[in-house]
Amino acid sequence: MFPQKIEEFVVALGRKTSQGEISWLYDDNNATVQTTTPGINVTLRYSFNEIKEVGEFVLFYRDEADNKEYRFYTSQEWSDYNNARLLFDIAQSSGIRLPF
Amino acid sequence: MENKKEIIIMNFLKSHWLRITYSMILIISSYIAYCYSADITSDNIRLNKFSYIGTVATIIALLIAIFEIAQSIHASKSIQKQAKEYLSRAESLDHASFSTECLGNLDEANSYINNENYNTSLKCFQHFRKTFSRFSYVFENIDELNKKIGEIELSLHTATQTTVSAPLTKISRSNIQKDIISIKNILEEIYSKRKDNYVSPKN
Numbered sequence: 001m002f003p004q005k006i007e008e009f010v011v012a013l014g015r016k017t018s019q020g021e022i023s024w025l026y027d028d029n030n031a032t033v034q035t036t037t038p039g040i041n042v043t044l045r046y047s048f049n050e051i052k053e054v055g056e057f058v059l060f061y062r063d064e065a066d067n068k069e070y071r072f073y074t075s076q077e078w079s080d081y082n083n084a085r086l087l088f089d090i091a092q093s094s095g096i097r098l099p100f
Numbered sequence: 101m102e103n104k105k106e107i108i109i110m111n112f113l114k115s116h117w118l119r120i121t122y123s124m125i126l127i128i129s130s131y132i133a134y135c136y137s138a139d140i141t142s143d144n145i146r147l148n149k150f151s152y153i154g155t156v157a158t159i160i161a162l163l164i165a166i167f168e169i170a171q172s173i174h175a176s177k178s179i180q181k182q183a184k185e186y187l188s189r190a191e192s193l194d195h196a197s198f199s200t201e202c203l204g205n206l207d208e209a210n211s212y213i214n215n216e217n218y219n220t221s222l223k224c225f226q227h228f229r230k231t232f233s234r235f236s237y238v239f240e241n242i243d244e245l246n247k248k249i250g251e252i253e254l255s256l257h258t259a260t261q262t263t264v265s266a267p268l269t270k271i272s273r274s275n276i277q278k279d280i281i282s283i284k285n286i287l288e289e290i291y292s293k294r295k296d297n298y299v300s301p302k303n
Contacts, residue, residue, distance in 0.1 A: 031269040048268050050258040055266025
């Protein structure tokens, strides 16, 4: 489960991506999205937990100032999973080139 | 009623004619021996000659009997060998059809993974496993292979629990497919190495 602060950050990331302020790189093989916008270093990784049989997200946030990596986890057992899923989908679609 | 009796007697004669014949010969020989016993036993030279012929005939008969037994043992052995050969050919035919069925099941299991239809894929894989167990003893590394098959089945079981909002990642999906293909390769390899002719010869 994400802390309140991170949950709000996830929602904000989704909103800013939809507005075109943040762009992402999608790695379909590893089910990962990573920001390509300078100053924001976020990676969201999806996986399926084969033991618990639930989907899960891990959000990595790297703070450039103190050079630390923060790691936050949520799974389908928590309600914020849907926010992470939504951000993942928005990020995926941010770099997509549709034919029309 | 009488007809029935006749049939029984005829059947008895048919199956025992050889014994009846030699019994007759024995009776006739005994009778002749009895008739000439006085002539032979009265003269010592004649008796010795008769004894000598009798001994030689007995030795010859013994040798014939021994070699006939050896001949029949040899014949039964070659029959056994031929029967074994035919049986192993039939077994090879069975294995070939089992392996074809297995390859088909694995192909289907893989194609259902492409469509993320894991339930059907699991069914196909379980069908493969059932067929595979019927001839798995021909594989040398069976323990290792069984372990891998178990792992794939477990992964497919887990995959059936995925949903649209929590799908299997692309890499996990392709890992299952790779494992299935590796099983397929092992099956293909063992059967491509064999040069058996699965069609039985005319003779």
